Amino acid sequence: xxxxxxxxxxxxxxxxxxxxxxxxxxxxxxxxxxxxxxxxxxxxxxxxxxxxxxxxxxxxxxxxxxxxxxxxxxxxxxxxxxxxxxxxxxxxxxxxxxxxxxxxxxxxxxxxxxxxxxxxxxxxxxxxxxxxxxxxxxxxxxxxxxxxxxxxxxxxxxxxxxxxxxxxxxxxxxxxxxxxxxxxxxxxxxxxxxxxxxxxxxxxxxxxxxxxxxxxxxxxxxxxxxxxxxxxxxxxxxxxxxxxxxxxxxxxxxxxxxxxxxxxxxxxxxxxxxxxxxxxxxxxxxxxxxxxxxxxxxxxxxxxxxx
Amino acid sequence: xxxxxxxxxxxxxxxxxxxxxxxxxxxxxxxxxxxxxxxxxxxxxxxxxxxxxxxxxxxxxxxxxxxxxxxxxxxxxxxxxxxxxxxxxxxxxxxxxxxxxxxxxxxxxxxxxxxxxxxxxxxxxxxxxxxxxxxxxxxxxxxxxxxxxxxxxxxxxxxxxxxxxxxxxxxxxxxxxxxxxxxxxxxxxxxxxxxxxxxxxxxxxxxxxxxxxxxxxxxxxxxxxxxxxxxxxxxxxxxxxxxxxxxxxxxxxxxxxxxxxxxxxxxxxxxxxxxxxxxxxxxxxxxxxxxxxxxxxxxxxxxxxxx
Numbered sequence: 001x002x003x004x005x006x007x008x009x010x011x012x013x014x015x016x017x018x019x020x021x022x023x024x025x026x027x028x029x030x031x032x033x034x035x036x037x038x039x040x041x042x043x044x045x046x047x048x049x050x051x052x053x054x055x056x057x058x059x060x061x062x063x064x065x066x067x068x069x070x071x072x073x074x075x076x077x078x079x080x081x082x083x084x085x086x087x088x089x090x091x092x093x094x095x096x097x098x099x100x101x102x103x104x105x106x107x108x109x110x111x112x113x114x115x116x117x118x119x120x121x122x123x124x125x126x127x128x129x130x131x132x133x134x135x136x137x138x139x140x141x142x143x144x145x146x147x148x149x150x151x152x153x154x155x156x157x158x159x160x161x162x163x164x165x166x167x168x169x170x171x172x173x174x175x176x177x178x179x180x181x182x183x184x185x186x187x188x189x190x191x192x193x194x195x196x197x198x199x200x201x202x203x204x205x206x207x208x209x210x211x212x213x214x215x216x217x218x219x220x221x222x223x224x225x226x227x228x229x230x231x232x233x234x235x236x237x238x239x240x241x242x243x244x245x246x247x248x249x250x251x252x253x254x255x256x257x258x259x260x261x262x263x264x265x266x267x268x269x270x271x272x273x274x275x276x277x278x279x280x281x282x283x284x285x286x287x288x289x290x291x292x293x294x295x296x297x298x299x300x301x302x303x304x305x306x307x
Numbered sequence: 308x309x310x311x312x313x314x315x316x317x318x319x320x321x322x323x324x325x326x327x328x329x330x331x332x333x334x335x336x337x338x339x340x341x342x343x344x345x346x347x348x349x350x351x352x353x354x355x356x357x358x359x360x361x362x363x364x365x366x367x368x369x370x371x372x373x374x375x376x377x378x379x380x381x382x383x384x385x386x387x388x389x390x391x392x393x394x395x396x397x398x399x400x401x402x403x404x405x406x407x408x409x410x411x412x413x414x415x416x417x418x419x420x421x422x423x424x425x426x427x428x429x430x431x432x433x434x435x436x437x438x439x440x441x442x443x444x445x446x447x448x449x450x451x452x453x454x455x456x457x458x459x460x461x462x463x464x465x466x467x468x469x470x471x472x473x474x475x476x477x478x479x480x481x482x483x484x485x486x487x488x489x490x491x492x493x494x495x496x497x498x499x500x501x502x503x504x505x506x507x508x509x510x511x512x513x514x515x516x517x518x519x520x521x522x523x524x525x526x527x528x529x530x531x532x533x534x535x536x537x538x539x540x541x542x543x544x545x546x547x548x549x550x551x552x553x554x555x556x557x558x559x560x561x562x563x564x565x566x567x568x569x570x571x572x573x574x575x576x577x578x579x580x581x582x583x584x585x586x587x588x589x590x591x592x593x594x595x596x597x598x599x600x601x602x603x604x605x606x607x608x609x610x611x612x613x614x
């Protein structure tokens with residue numbers, strides 16, 4: 001039997017990750033690029049097509065053994081049509097028919113979806129939420145992305161836009177958010193705000209990686225700092241835990257590097273603020289697949305659509 | 308062919324409604340009791356059994372034409388076991404095996420579920436949300452109850468506790484809630500709080516029915532009053548609209564008597580505060596089945612479980 005492969009791409013605001021996956025979605029080869037090294041949208045799309053071509057040539061494969069190409073992008077997507085609505089952190093993307101363009105360029109079936117949804121799919125299939133039926137997956141970064149598994153299936157909502165947890169209102173008199181509203185969760189636990197707060201405590205040259213490292217060394221100020229972040233996050237999650245009676249919440253992304261301190265504070269806040277039954281039920285666990293989650297999710301997307 | 312019937316019961320904190328439904332879930336006969344007229348739990352359960360018996364006798368039916376008995380109760384339920392965990396507004400109910408007790412007393416199959424869930428089921432099957440795939444149904448009263456339809460199916464969560472929207476945190480420094488937390492949605496739009504605010508404006512003898520009537524007559528103070536209630540509710544719903552990308556929100560219960568003014572304010576707030584795509588998608592509509600929603604939902608529960 002001829003071995004089949006999938007090409008998976010995770011297009012981030014900073015990095016472009018490409019991988020060749022086998023039929024079991026194990027990574028056989030990888031390549032990384034800086035997203036900013038492509039001057040504009042057209043060059044970036046050509047870069048995606050070239051990556052696909054390069055895997056085929058460098059691995060000595062026939063095009064016929066590639067089942068398809070899966071792509072995750074950091075923004076809202078019409079996944080059936082394969083149209084990217086816009087990418088908040090990558091300039092020049094608005095209503096781009098990415099599936100159609102890349103299918104023409106690569107002569108392969110192409111499937112596109114939102115990156116947080118693919119990360120959620122991956123963590124549920126083979127990661128931290130493998131045995132959980134109802135799951136919220138979070139990625140903490142500049143923005144706060146999310147995806148939902150409901151009754152073991154990725155929940156997309158009416159327009160594939162479900163999972164947007166960053167704009168949960170926490171305080172109607174809170175800080176102004178990029179979305180135009182006030183006091184959204186993202187204004188409390190987005191990287192920019194956290195970094196700003198960290199600088200007040202640790203000086204202007206501190207990085208979030210450094211504050212995370214300090215917390216892992218039990219520096220009391222750093223522990224207090226991440227506990228406060230976990231409290232804000234836990235408060236927002238309490239409402240969702242009450243509403244959705246989840247089995248698990250998976251937390252990944254850069255900020256989650258603060259690890260146990262952050263997660264412990266989230267857990268404590270949920271136990272304190274959510275309703276007892278729901279609070280006791282939900283597990284709060286770290287993401288397992290790290291930076292590969294998007295790629296593995298893109299592989300699942302291809303497998304799901306072709307089955 | 309012999310006609311089949313279902314007996315449906317909606318056990319509320321104030322009223323106990325019983326109905327005989329035909330195979331199409333049309334109401335053939337009804338009876339109402341005051342819940343408080345039963346001194347204690349045992350008498351109330353006997354009252355439920357007697358109501359079932361009375362329908363059979365008064366309508367001249369054979370027990371064999373009754374498919375089953377469906378019961379909605381105002382509190383958390385293990386619906387598969389038919390055990391009522393507790394009823395916040397009916398004293399003496401804790402871990403009551405209602406299904407088992409009533410099956411013994413009535414010699415009929417009995418099914419029990421939470422009343423907000425049954426109302427949601429009914430509004431989705433034959434009411435306001437008939438053609439909507441992803442729906443949040445709300446009942447506004449002393450408490451704020453809710454139920455979710457996800458991909459056309461009632462979503463129960465890990466322990467049949469999903470839908471608890473009343474304890475969504477809106478403000479961590481807000482008023483103390485009955486659940487022990489602060490600033491829950493219920494502390495802003497629960498009947499008690501609304502009435503307290505109404506008294507400050509309209510005097511100590513005002514009722515919520517009166518303020519609703521005034522709003523329907525476009526009394527400016529009453530319109531401003533319900534607009535503010537709608538704003539608090541709309542703010543909380545904005546977060547859920549972002550997260551779940553719903554097709555529809557159905558609003559019912561006592562407070563919804565304020566009608567258009569309240570709903571218009573909820574709609575306006577969602578358009579202002581939720582993300583544009585999700586906000587434009589979601590319809591905010593009044594419940595259609597009124598006080599019969601619980602009964603019709605109980606009928607669906609029986610049909611669903613026996614099919």
